[in-house]
């Protein structure tokens with residue numbers, strides 16, 4: 001092994017050690033992320049397809065609202081248009097059990113905290 005390759009090995013070794021030294025230290029909490037545009041309950045309302053019928057604003061004007069057989073759609077912004085109760089409990093029941101005989105199917109797949117979050121979200125639209 002000549003001097004040059006020995007020097008090269010030394011350089012590689014040193015740079016290796018330096019990399020090990022550059023292990024990031026935790027000095028503070030990560031920076032606060034920018035504001036999320038879609039809050040969690042609103043995202044669930046959209047992801048579960050509620051907005052397709054009820055509309056993103058809950059006004060009953062979703063993309064499917066004009067379709068045949070859709071039947072009556074309440075306006076979540078107008079308590080007088082609800083047929084099954086306007087309280088968070090009643091709204092939760094409509095979501096979990098659905099409304100038999102209508103296009104409002106049951107959503108037993110949702111966890112109870114998810115149902116509550118969506119129900120509160122709809123309740124705030126009133």
Ligand code: HEC
Pocket residue numbers: 045048049050051052053054064070071072073074081082083084085086091092094095099102103104105107118122
């Ligand atoms: C395929 C269309 C459709 C979808 C999707 C849908 N709904 Fe409905 N929903 C309806 C219809 C139609 C009614 C009215 C039923 C009736 O005649 O009382 C209704 C009624 C309701 C009611 C009761 C309102 C009242 O009159 O008291 C609530 C609450 C509700 N939906 C929430 C939701 C939520 C939350 C989702 C998503 C998880 C959802 N719906 C998805 C069609 C839909």
